[in-house]
Structure formats: C-alpha cells, structure tokens
Amino acid sequence: MKQLLIVEDDPGLQSQMRWCFSDDVEVSVASDRDTALAALRRLEPQVVTLDLGLPPDPGGATEGFALLEDILRLSPQTKVVVVTGREDKENAVKAVGMGASDFYQKPLDADILTFVVNRAFRLAELEQENRLLASQNNGTHIKGIVASSPEMLTICRTVEKVAPTDVTTLITGETGTGKELLAQALHDHSQRADKPFAAINCAAIPENLLESELFGFEKGSFTGATQSKKGKIESANGGTLFLDEIGDMPMPLQAKLLRFLQERVVDRVGSVKPIPVDVRVVCATHRNVQDLIAEGAFREDLYYRISEITLDVPALRDREGDAIVIAQSLLMSLGKQMDRPNLSFSEDAALAISAYAWPGNVREMINKVKRAIIMADDKRITAEDLLLPYEQACDSDYQLNLRQVREHAERKAILQALSSCGHNMAQASRLLGITRPTLYNLTDKYRIETSTATNGT
Ligand SMILES: Nc1ncnc2c1ncn2[C@@H]1O[C@H](COP(=O)(O)OP(=O)(O)OP(=O)(O)O)[C@@H](O)[C@H]1O
Secondary structure (H helix, E strand, O other): OEEEEEEOOOHHHHHHHHOOOOOOEEEEEEOOHHHHHHHHHHHOOOEEEEEOOOOOOOOOOHHHHHHHHHHHHHOOOOEEEEEEOOOOHHHHHHHHHHOOOEEEEOOOOHHHHHHHHHHHHHHHHHHHHHHHHHHHOOOOOOOOOOOOOHHHHHHHHHHHHHOOOOOOEEEEOOOOOOHHHHHHHHHHOOOOOOOOEEEEEOOOOOHHHHHHHHHEEOOOOOOOOOOOEEOHHHHOOOOEEEEEOHHHOOHHHHHHHHHHHHHOEEOOEOOOOOEEOOOEEEEEEOOOHHHHHHHOOOOHHHHHHHOOEEEEOOOHHHOOOHHHHHHHHHHHHHHHHOOOOOOEEOHHHHHHHHHOOOOOHHHHHHHHHHHHHHHOOOOEEOOOOOOOOHHHHHHOOOOOOHHHHHHHHHHHHHHHHHHHOOOOHHHHHHHHOOOHHHHHHHHHHOOOOOOOOOOOO
C-alpha cells in the first residue's frame, strides 16, 4: 500500500491536502517534528510532504530543515517533497541540494500536488525494484537463481567453473533446493548449451520401463515395441543428460549405467549393436548416497563415477538471508503472472519468512507465495496469508521496534529456561525470577508448548 505522510502545521491545509489523494494512497498527517518522526518510524511512508515552516519556527525554515535531515538519515529511501511559500525558491533549492527529491510551492493546487507526489511514489517504487534486482544479481549470473547467501554464491561460482568442463557432476540436497535449476545451469554455461538437455526422473518411472526409457529399444524387442525408439541418453547426444533421483535407480540398471559411463556406448533393449553417444552427465539426488551404499542399495563404483564433482546444495534454512530475497523475487514474478502486481510483504510476513524452517525449500515457498497472492485482502501480504506461524518470527534478527525486541528476548529466555530444567514449570519460574502464574501467563501469550510440563510442583 502506498503510504504518504503529510507534515503540515496548518489544519486547514492538512485537510485540503488529504482530499487530493485517492483511495490507493494511505494518508497520515503530522503537525510537528516529533509527531512526524514517530509516524515515520511506525508507518514507513514511501513519500513525505514536508512544509519547511514548522513550529517553533513557523515563519522560518530551521525546524523544517532539521526534520528533513532526520528523515534522510533515518530512512534514506523515503522520498521527501518539500513544500515552501511562493517566494521561497531559495529554500526549495537548498532542500533539494540536501537530498529532498522534489519541491512544491504554495498556494495549494490539487493537480500539481498529486502529480508531484505520484512522481515521487513512482521513483520510490523504481528504486525499490532496483535494490531488489541488485540484491538478486549479487554475484550470481545464473539465470533463474536468486541468492544472496555466501553458501549459495559459492555454489554458483562452482557451477560457473565446472560448467565448461565435461566432468560428471552429482548434485545433492533436500527436495526443492534447486538441484534441477543448477543442472540446467551447468548445461547452459557449457559448450553444449545449443544442444539438447535431456532430463529423466529415475524415481518417477516404473522399474520395468526405466531401462527402455533410458537406453531405447529395438522394434520387436518386447510386446508392443512396434518400432525402434531412441532412449533419453541417445536423445541427449551432443548435450547434457540429467539423471534426477539417481539414488532411486534399481540395481540392475545401475550396472548398465556404469557400463555406459565407462564405455560411452548404449545398448538399446533388444539390440546387440552398441551405439556411441557423447553426453555430459549430471546426476542429482535428495538421498544420502553414502547411506544407500552402506545399505547395499547403491553401487560404490557407480558413485565414484558420477561424483567427479559434487555440489551439496544447502537447505533454504541454512542459507542466511536467501529466504526473503527469493520470496520477494517470487512475489514480483508470480504477482505479475497472476495479475496482482503491486503486492508487498507486511513486516510480520517478512519476519515469518526469515524465521520459518522451509522443510520443502523453494518449492514450498512457491506454493505458499501463490496462495498468499490469491488470499491477500489488500496490497500487503501477511504471515497468515502465507500460512506461516507468526510466533516463529520471534527467532529472526529483523526487529521492527522495541516491543518486538522485548518479546523476542522474553520468549527466548523462557524457552531456554524450560528446556534447561526439563520443562519443570516451578524450576523454570525460579530460574527466571518470576512466579509460576506469571510464567503460565507468558507461555500462553507466546503460545509456548507446556504439555510436557506435568510435574511442575
Ligand atoms: N535459488 C532459487 N531462486 C529462484 N528459484 C529457485 C531457486 N531454487 C529453486 N528455485 C525454484 O524452486 C523450484 C524447485 O527447484 P528444483 O526443481 O530445481 O529443485 P530440486 O532440488 O531439483 O527439487 P527435487 O529434489 O524435488 O526435484 C523450481 O521452480 C525452481 O525454479
């Protein structure tokens, strides 16, 4: 939602100015410097109109200039439109020199004022988009990958280095972390980019069909094989073959794949004539391959073949700062696609996004952002729209104001005390220096689970 703060000490002008703006702008008013600063902190307006002649110096401009400095220091991205008297060009120019984005001269003309203010909103919006794009491009030149965490930027750099080589690469990581995206990036950044990228999900195809899918078959090799068909490996010739969920490949096929990787020829089902194929192989799995080897479900020799280079993609919760930049980028792209382009996250949503553990990683985030775009009542998406638990936001480093800092600290101390004395409420309350009823009130307030605290006497 567009937030406009009007700083004006004349009540008549205040209400005239209020009426200039349509419903899509939320207008608030302040008559002096302190009220204006409080509103700035609370509402974070994108645009402020600032009458330089404020009390205690309504005839001069000292208080107005002091406030202008405060605003630009506290919130440099806020666009300040300075309002001056008709003869007061000098101060207007000085204000712009100090960092105001524009000026407007009295007497009030509704058309000009809305024009100037809307231009300031547009500028604020463009700058916001720019900041977002700059943070997305933060070191990664890989299409589709949004990242700002050092962990992910390192992975992207490795991809850029490894891509031009032909080494067989294994990408591991939880589901939805972007393994397929990275496999595609390895292809796009290689000499093979203009050749096919053929992907196959080894877990999605029934065991009896996987062999012919991968290696192809000759006419008449089984019932229903009315003509010969190339397999995925052959169809990737010259390009890249992406074997997703390689950990789920059945043992007999692992042997056949190993032979292919060693000899670089495929034997179609029902054929005795090996066909040479030139592909670069990239594999991925969300499973722990070492465990599979220990269980006897994966061939160790195949593992060494496919993991000449391994990229271990961290879970979203282990990438500091990535969740919020990816969520912002998804909101922009999905918002446009779904015809709700001007949505933004409320503070509680941003906090909840950073604090949530994202077990389904980016895939889960895509679903939640899509849902929120549909559910949001106005321009601000809340934690509730995202179906994220608000209390988890307390774990975040982002703190909006003192209340939140205090609540965060209180909640953390209670959780620590409870866990250090085995959820014994009496002990925990002594440790915290409060009474047991107070502790119960606080655990209710912060919705802290006390069900294990049955022995709290
Ligand atoms: N860093 C990122 N920036 C933007 N989008 C991302 C990022 N990582 C993943 N995505 C998106 O999230 C979705 C899931 O990614 P992808 O399919 O690559 O994950 P995966 O690890 O291969 O998942 P699975 O193991 O379930 O196959 C895709 O739509 C992808 O575009």
